[in-house]
Amino acid sequence: MTGDMPKDKYDTTMKELFTDSEEDLIRFFCQIEMQVIRQLNIEFPLVEKKRSDLILECRTEKGPAAVHMEFQSTNDSDIPFRMLRYATDLKQKYNLPVYQVLIYFGDREINMADGLSFHFNAQNYLDYRFRAVDLGGITVEEIKKTGNYTLYALLPLTDRKKRKQKGESFLKECAEEIARTPLSFEEKQKALLRAEIFAGLLYEEQVIEMIFREVENMLDLEQSAGYRRIFNKGIEKGIEKGMEKGRRETLRENVLRLLYRKFKKLPAPYVEKIRTLDEYALGMILDNIFEINSLSELEEYL
Known part of the structure; x- marks a missing residue:
């Protein structure tokens, strides 16, 4: 760890x-x-x-x-x-x-x-x-008993006693629990994203990559793995820079970075509009980055 x-x-x-x-x-x-x-x-x-x-x-x-x-x-x-x-x-x-x-x-x-x-x-x-x-x-079983699959993303942070006893295998069990939920593809993807980011608080990066890549293969998530890694790195780097540059600028950088990677090219008018958005609007784009698949869909958030 x-x-x-x-x-x-x-x-x-x-x-x-x-x-x-x-x-x-x-x-x-x-x-x-x-x-x-x-x-x-x-x-x-x-x-x-x-x-x-x-x-x-x-x-x-x-x-x-x-x-x-x-x-x-x-x-x-x-x-x-x-x-x-x-x-x-x-x-x-x-x-x-x-x-x-x-x-x-x-x-x-x-x-x-x-x-x-x-x-x-x-x-x-x-x-x-x-x-x-x-x-x-809080134990893993307590989370599971709620029947609320949104909370499964928190599993890597739970059950401190079991986590310390089982080490890496505990993280693997958490990821597999998410994979076994009856959630849709998109919701499983979102839960795994969140769980992986939280796992970064407790586990080494190479361990996280190995475990979540294995689960992605199980779910045939290879197509979305690139976005997952971009999202993860964007948040980590963005929050670090935010200590110096401020919250809104950090969110703006994250949004622009992800959009550039997703669309390869972003027209100047869109960039200019994004630079004027408030914190709430930037957060909405970040939250829905996987659902925004065209520039016309992006316009709904501008």
């Missing part, structure tokens, strides 16, 4: 790869029935990390709420302070009850507090809590 790979980039990748499956994540990680109304895009000027991972306005059995899901690949002792500042800023901005869940998917066991508290006297005290989930503490 790998230990030197930069891990903070996967915090953002988790959000990018599940932008079309928010309700699936909520049902599993929040353990409460919710219906997503809209995504809330908000920046927090008072916190170190100015953009939280995923904020959704939801309708719940207890009324409307702002659901904040934070993805974390490393243990960080400052998390409770950051989560509290997110909560207060959300409450101030939207005046909604705030439901927060921290989803940790690091190699080591979670070692972060799930709240803050102090008690000075009857008028001065704090008792703040949020839900914290250690993905590595």
